Amino acid sequence: MxxxxxxxxxxALATLGLALTAGSASAYKIFVSNEKENTITVIDSxxxxxVHTIKVGNRPRGIIISKDxxxxxxxxxxxxxxxxxxxxxxxxxxxxxxxxDPELPILHTSGNPLFVSNEDDNLVTVVDIxxxxxxxxxxxxxxxxxxxxxxxxxxxxxxxxxxxxxxFIDSKTFKNIDNILVDNRPRVAEFKxxxxxxxxxxxxxxxxxVIGTADRKVKAKINFEIQGITKDAIQPVxxxxxxxxxxxxxxxGPANRVAVVNAETYKVERYILVGQRVWNLAxxxxxxxxxxxxxxxxxxxxxxxASDKPLKSIKTGRYPWGIVSSLD
Amino acid sequence: xxxxxxxxxxxxxxxxxNNLTLATAVLLLATLLISPAFAEDAPAPPTAGPxxxxxxxxxxxxxxxxxxxxxxxxxxxxxxxDLPPADEGLAGAKLAIDDNNTTGRFLKQNFVLxxxxxxxxxxxxxxxxxRVEEGIGFVVLDASxxxxxxxxxxxKDKAVMVFNAGAPDENLREEDCRINVKHTAPxxxxxxxxxxxxxxxxxxxxxxxxxxxxxxxxxxxxxLKRSIQRFGMKVVEEREFKYDPGNRRSDGGFEQIQQxxxxxxxxxxxxxxxxxADEGELFGDYFPYRTWDARPVVGxxxxxxxxxxxxxxxxxxxxxxxxxxxxxDRTMRPLDYNVWMAVRSVGEAATRKQTADPKTLxxxxxxxxxxxxxxxxxxxxxxxxxxxxxxxxxxxxxKIHVTVSPQPGFLHQTSELDTxxxxxxxxxxxxFTK
Numbered sequence: 001m002x003x004x005x006x007x008x009x010x011x012a013l014a015t016l017g018l019a020l021t022a023g024s025a026s027a028y029k030i031f032v033s034n035e036k037e038n039t040i041t042v043i044d045s046x047x048x049x050x051v052h053t054i055k056v057g058n059r060p061r062g063i064i065i066s067k068d069x070x071x072x073x074x075x076x077x078x079x080x081x082x083x084x085x086x087x088x089x090x091x092x093x094x095x096x097x098x099x100x101d102p103e104l105p106i107l108h109t110s111g112n113p114l115f116v117s118n119e120d121d122n123l124v125t126v127v128d129i130x131x132x133x134x135x136x137x138x139x140x141x142x143x144x145x146x147x148x149x150x151x152x153x154x155x156x157x158x159x160x161x162x163x164x165x166x167x168f169i170d171s172k173t174f175k176n177i178d179n180i181l182v183d184n185r186p187r188v189a190e191f192k193x194x195x196x197x198x199x200x201x202x203x204x205x206x207x208x209x210v211i212g213t214a215d216r217k218v219k220a221k222i223n224f225e226i227q228g229i230t231k232d233a234i235q236p237v238x239x240x241x242x243x244x245x246x247x248x249x250x251x252x253g254p255a256n257r258v259a260v261v262n263a264e265t266y267k268v269e270r271y272i273l274v275g276q277r278v279w280n281l282a283x284x285x286x287x288x289x290x291x292x293x294x295x296x297x298x299x300x301x302x303x304x305x306a307s308d309k310p311l312k313s314i315k316t317g318r319y320p321w322g323i324v325s326s327l328d
Numbered sequence: 329x330x331x332x333x334x335x336x337x338x339x340x341x342x343x344x345x346n347n348l349t350l351a352t353a354v355l356l357l358a359t360l361l362i363s364p365a366f367a368e369d370a371p372a373p374p375t376a377g378p379x380x381x382x383x384x385x386x387x388x389x390x391x392x393x394x395x396x397x398x399x400x401x402x403x404x405x406x407x408x409x410d411l412p413p414a415d416e417g418l419a420g421a422k423l424a425i426d427d428n429n430t431t432g433r434f435l436k437q438n439f440v441l442x443x444x445x446x447x448x449x450x451x452x453x454x455x456x457x458x459r460v461e462e463g464i465g466f467v468v469l470d471a472s473x474x475x476x477x478x479x480x481x482x483x484k485d486k487a488v489m490v491f492n493a494g495a496p497d498e499n500l501r502e503e504d505c506r507i508n509v510k511h512t513a514p515x516x517x518x519x520x521x522x523x524x525x526x527x528x529x530x531x532x533x534x535x536x537x538x539x540x541x542x543x544x545x546x547x548x549x550x551x552l553k554r555s556i557q558r559f560g561m562k563v564v565e566e567r568e569f570k571y572d573p574g575n576r577r578s579d580g581g582f583e584q585i586q587q588x589x590x591x592x593x594x595x596x597x598x599x600x601x602x603x604x605a606d607e608g609e610l611f612g613d614y615f616p617y618r619t620w621d622a623r624p625v626v627g628x629x630x631x632x633x634x635x636x637x638x639x640x641x642x643x644x645x646x647x648x649x650x651x652x653x654x655x656x657d658r659t660m661r662p663l664d665y666n667v668w669m670a671v672r673s674v675g676e677a678a679t680r681k682q683t684a685d686p687k688t689l690x691x692x693x694x695x696x697x698x699x700x701x702x703x704x705x706x707x708x709x710x711x712x713x714x715x716x717x718x719x720x721x722x723x724x725x726x727k728i729h730v731t732v733s734p735q736p737g738f739l740h741q742t743s744e745l746d747t748x749x750x751x752x753x754x755x756x757x758x759x760f761t762k
Contacts (some may be wrong), residue, residue: 101647120647122430142430143647161644162701163431164679179434181679184701185644204701230744232706254705 018084026096029067029087029326030285030291031072032300033060034317036247040074041316042058042090043291045325046285048302048312052192054090057083061321062104062147066129067111068293075102077196078288082127089328097134099125103145104322107151115171115195119160125157126174140167143171148189148198150213155200159186166200166211178216182209188280190239191214192263201236201250208236208250210266220266222250229255238281240290249290250302252280260308272310274301282323387436387682388429393464394421395456395479396445401579403577406610409726412661417493418443418469419656420664421671426655428675437678441671444725449475457482465489465686467671470663473497480506487686489693491670495664498551501714502750505757510693510715512669514550518632518749522721522733523626525747529735532600532624533561536593538615539605548628549605561756564597573610589618596621603627629727633733636665637724638699641706642732648693669702669717676700705732712745714757718745 007270028045028240033056039252040054040060057076064073064294065087067082072085075098082105099118102125106115113135114127122146126135126190141163149171156169159182168178191208192201197219210220224234235253241263242248248261257271282291283305290303300320302311331600396417405409413419421441428439443461446452450474456467460483467483468491469476477500480490492500496516501510514522522565528536535556539549549566569592593602593615602619605626606612610627624630638659652660652728677689677698690700699707704720711718723731736741738747746752 047529093613119644130364141434142427142651143644160430162648163434166429171493182433184699184707204707206698206707232743233438234746235706 009214016086024083026286026328027328028285029323030282030284030300031065031074031087031323031324031326032291032293032317032320033063033074033317034293035059035061035321036319037317038076039317040072040085041320043300043314043316045289047218048314050314050316052090054085054316056085057081061222062102062116064107064325065327067109070326073105073114073130074105075105076102077101077119082114082128090228094132096129096132098127099123099126099137103314104147106147106149106156109149109151113154115147115149115158115210117147118142119145119161121158124156124169125303136174138169138176139167140169140176141179146187146189146200146201148191150198151193151195152193154309155213157189157191157200159189159200160324161187161203164202164205166198166209168216168282180209180211180216180218182218183213183221186237188235190241192241192245194244194245196245197238198249199241201239203235203237203253205232206231206236208239222261222266224250224252224255224259224266224268224271226252226255226257226271229257240281240283241288242283249281251281251292253277253279256294258290258303266306272273272301272303272307272308273300274303274310275313279321280323284325284327285327291323291325293323295319332641353671370634372489376580383724387438389438389440390466390674390675390678390684391440391442391464392421392425392434392466393459393666394418394443394468395452395471396416396443397452397475398445398447399472400447403573403608403610404754406576406611406613407726410609413656413658415656416661417663417667419652419658420493420660420667421468423652423655424668424671424675425633425666426651427668427672428678431675431679435679437681437682437684439671439675450477451484452591453478460488463630465672465689466671467491468493468667470494470601470667472498474529476500476509477506480509484508486628487690489686489690491667493666494669496545496751501716503758505714505759507759510670510673510710510717511649512666512673512717513663514633514635514719515716515722515749516548517554518716518719518721519749520548520551520555521558522633523723524552524559524561525633525733525735525738526527526631526723526731527560527601527626528561529737534564534597534599534600534601534736534740535561535625536596536599536623537566537605538602539591540564540569540608540611541571542608544607548607552553552603552627553606564599567592567596569593569604569606571611576649582714585614590620593620599623602625604629631723631730632725633721633723634662635719635721636660636662637722639724639727639728640703640722643703645703665702669700669708671699672702673700706745709743711752713755713760714750717759718743718748721748728753 033042044051058078062075066234066282084093101119101120103118103119116125121310124138141160143161146159156171158167166180183202185204188201206223209218212219223302234255248263250259275297277295278292280293298328299313398474425441473495604612606628615631616625677692734744734747
């Protein structure tokens with residue numbers, strides 16, 4: 001209860017701050033998948049209010065935007081398929097096939113194909129988003145989850161939650177090139193914008209492994225310590241890095257905080273108190289704001305990237321899971 | 329699926345994917361045909377590689393023995409839903425072998441399950457000893473406390489780790505603890521502390537305890553009474569439920585119970601909950617909805633504690649349940665889960681240490697950095713003072729979970745999981761400090 005009160009107080013204070021800064025930001029739409037409610041909440045990044053709710057398929061989780069910015073692509077896990085919605089009109093466009101229990105999608109840098117981790121089948125599925133055809137399946141470890149694409153489009157990194165590996169996959173031949181052991185229950189894989197590193201969060205291990213892409217070795221392991229929070233409750237999931245490669249944000253699950261990490265020294269610089277069970281993160285394309293999905297408090301927290309201060313919390317549907325911003 | 333005694337061959341073959349030659353492919357196909365559950369579950373071969381992995385020079389093999397003490401004298405439980413399947417526990421071992429091998433194929437490790445069962449404890453222990461002498465380094469036991477001790481002592485001079493996946497008995501973790509035994513089964517006090525914490529959180533402080541006649545029932549009641557006291561609550565009355573179970577079923581069969589249970593629970597002092605101690609599940613399920621006073625029933629029936637439940641989808645459990653169902657054609661029971669954790673512990677150690685050497689793996693499983701992910705929302709570790717696996721305990725009804733303990737507010741200086749069960753300062757286990 002206590003943290004809820006604190007949370008709303010900080011949100012209320014933040015709203016005051018918002019009034020001063022709102023004028024300069026571009027208006028983006030933030031799409032939040034609500035796992036338990038079968039909806040997508042659409043938030044306007046300037047007014048920071050919910051502007052629409054899209055009714056979607058069952059158990060929406062991983063959500064991304066097409067490279068041309070026109071489509072919102074969401075995994076509806078319990079329907080075993082992927083759905084495409086219009087990013088402007090929110091109209092349903094089409095279904096795409098996937099394997100069983102699709103969780104996280106990622107597009108090739110060229111915009112097509114789509115790679116999807118299927119949590120229930122030890123497979124990554126490759127789908128042509130134009131034709132809607134399944135191209136192939138790539139066998140990976142147990143419970144495929146995180147998906148990262150190297151900025152040059154050459155390498156796909158998939159994590160498997162029970163095998164505890166980051167699988168490096170050639171995005172053209174679909175062949176598995178290397179498998180790097182990380183800590184328990186890896187969730188998210190995020191490339192640095194220059195392609196030199198891929199960061200992999202381990203939810204149960206409580207760490208983020210920094211894998212150098214040149215030699216594919218773990219070159220650093222980031223640990224988190226928060227006073228008054230048991231080590232067990234620090235469960236890193238979402239990872240997002242600024243394009244200049246200087247700052248990384250790591251969502252720490254039931255620790256209810258987002259860690260701000262110096263992406264050059266790997267030092268944790270601060271912890272931002274957000275809502276409960278924070279999992280996924282999304283920047284606005286101008287990187288002025290960062291949005292977090294707080295699963296058990298049914299809200300997103302808006303963080304001001306320049307000051308690393310939480311600005312506001314916005315109510316979503318039940319169990320917000322994935323999050324992505326429109327491109328304009 | 330009927331139990332196949334020769335599961336070494338079936339499991340080994342259907343789980344090897346490396347260098348698939350024509351001959352081995354034929355063999356593999358044959359295996360799949362006689363073993364449909366495996367066929368369904370086996371993922372596509374990712375890379376070339378020999379099913380004859382055991383023989384391939386660059387693949388290391390790790391053998392794990394599952395030993396089951398059959399207990400034909402055990403009476404079947406009341407509910408048709410609870411009749412134990414023939415492969416109880418064993419199916420959990422098979423799933424863990426599958427999971428280990430999916431990781432192992434990337435690390436050139438191959439896990440093979442060997443399985444024995446016997447109703448005669450002495451014969452079972454002798455068979456375990458023989459397998460250990462042939463080089464097996466890991467033994468997972470579903471056996472009585474006495475057999476666990478006998479097996480552990482029979483192999484104590486070898487580099488072997490014995491996992492107790494079935495026995496909740498406190499003495500195995502306390503005065504009779506053994507350095508070569510790890511317990512993936514929660515102890516009785518872990519189960520009763522988990523329950524008592526929730527009842528305390530609900531502020532239902534006054535308990536009636538109904539105890540059955542078996543030694544196990546009495547042990548459960550003793551653990552429960554300790555927990556009730558530990559969390560500041562009170563037993564207002566205890567009654568022993570004496571009965572002759574007779575046959576499990578008879579046509580009709582409810583009329584007499586409908587009279588019997590209300591009269592048995594008449595004239596109890598004011599109480600908040602009624603607990604039954606009936607580990608054999610022979611009478612506890614008669615109590616809910618039949619007591620004289622309208623009170624919730626907890627203990628081994630009604631709201632009960634368990635390491636696992638077939639309806640749990642918390643913390644990514646759905647995929648785990650699905651994998652199990654595809655493999656075993658039934659739902660996962662606590663014993664399957666306990667065995668899975670034991671076999672996965674070996675897999676986890678082998679993955680991290682990249683060796684098959686039992687000595688190295690056993691040493692690593694004893695080290696503080698060893699941790700297991702087991703769909704409980706946090707890492708699980710072994711208590712360094714008695715080898716008990718720390719774990720959140722589910723409180724469930726027959727259908728679904730109600731909560732998971734430890735409960736909020738039950739704090740601990742080391743790990744909140746140590747609020748469940750006998751803690752380090754109270755332990756009588758000496759074997760680990762010598």
